[in-house]
Amino acid sequence: MSKENKKKGFWHYFGRVMAGIGIGLLLVVLYVYLSVPTYSFKEPRPFSGDYLYNPYQDMQPEQWKKYHFHCHSRKFFGLTNGRKSKEATIDSVYQALGYDHYGISDYMGINTHGAEREDYIPAYEHGYGLFRKTHQICIGAEKVYWPDFLFMQNLNMKQHIINKLGERCRFVMPAHASFTKGYKVSDMILLSNYHLIEVVNPYGNAFEHWDKALSNGHRVYALGDDDTHDITDVREVCHNLTMINTPNLDPEHVYDALDKGLCYAVEFDNWYHHPMTLAEKVEQAHKLPHLTRAELVGDTLFVETSNDKMQEVKFIGQDGKVLKTEENTATAYYVIQPDDTYVRTEINVNGLQHFYLNPVTRHTTPEPIDQRLDVVNKSQTYLYWFVYVVAGAAMIWYLIKKAQAKKQEQGEN
Secondary structure: OOHHHHHHHHHHHHHHHHHHHHHHHHHHHHHHHHOOOOEEEOOOOOOOOOEEEOOOOOOOHHHEEEEEOOEOOOOHHHOOOOOOOOHHHHHHHHHHOOOOEEOOOOEOOOOOOOOOOOOOOOEEEEOOOOOOOOOEEEEOOOOOOOOOOOOOOOHHHHHHHHHHHHOOOOEEEEOOOOHHHOOOHHHHHOOOOOOEEEEEOOOOOOHHHHHHHHHOOOOOEEEEOOOEOOOOOHHHOOOEEEEEEOOOOOHHHHHHHHHHOOEEEEEEOOOOOOOOOHHHHHHHHHOOOOEEEEEEEOOEEEEEEOOOOEEEEEEEEHHHEEEEEEEEEOOEEEEOOOOOOEEEEEEEOOOOEEEEEOOEEEEOOOOOOOOOOEEEOHHHHHHHHHHHHHHHHHHHHHHHHHHHHHHHHHHHO
């Protein structure tokens, strides 16, 4: 065989291999998309009832701990944008800032760095999304759930992923919900079976998403994270964190506090556009005030912090409506009205730090009962799967017949 024919033979073989790989990947993507069951969603019910649930009623002001769940280390040769974030450097930065826990949440992989520590919580960020980043932080993850949707996702797909992730971790948290509109605000009306949402993130805050969920009766609590990708860039650290009221760093105590809503999100002033040195951020982080009171007395909610005065306090209710604003006060209060379904509090402590408290919610029982809206529509699911199988079989039959006809034509020639 001539050298030229060998070269042609190699490229012909290479092309067939690459085509086979491409077809295989396409079939996997199609299977992931087409295997999703069809869900029917019940009508959401806003919070209602005679009982008010206040997540902070039994808090201990001296037990607040600084937590951070969303940080990336270098993984897959830096392909996933971990850049220069080595685990040892992450340790040094967040330890200097005085954080009690800083979780590494690599893409599609549980990082076991620090697994020997008492505060270790396995976590990872789920999602491949190439266009709209519909991602989730899986807190207390047992193992990675590999399937995901590379392209657009409808409501069925988003609910399906939440359900599947929830079977493998303690908390599924939609991440940077407003970033690239991975989650639409309207999605939050019907999505359920999750308990946390990343409300403050440097890539985009999600207050509108949060209020939409709360307004439709979903008891969802707020977290704040840095979403750090380059730990050596001081602009990327100490933007947001989560304060958790827990007696110690034992993960079970932390999970219990998150489940009760005994936490709040903290957002620092926009230091990305007003750069500070790491030393300045360390000083600010160590001087961070904390919540000292968020107490219901009858139907009146009282709020205080360790600061002498709070610059501004907003009480926010149904549909994100501002119910009351107080300025330059040591104690803020709001009398909850019979038609208030929920009341959450935003505190501008001193112009540098902002606290976002979880809501007081109404319920028909002393302990809250969470609604679950999604139900698999089996008949519609089986009908669609039957249509997919028939369409797939018809396509395969067509391709086989076409190949046979081409082979016969070549034989005649």
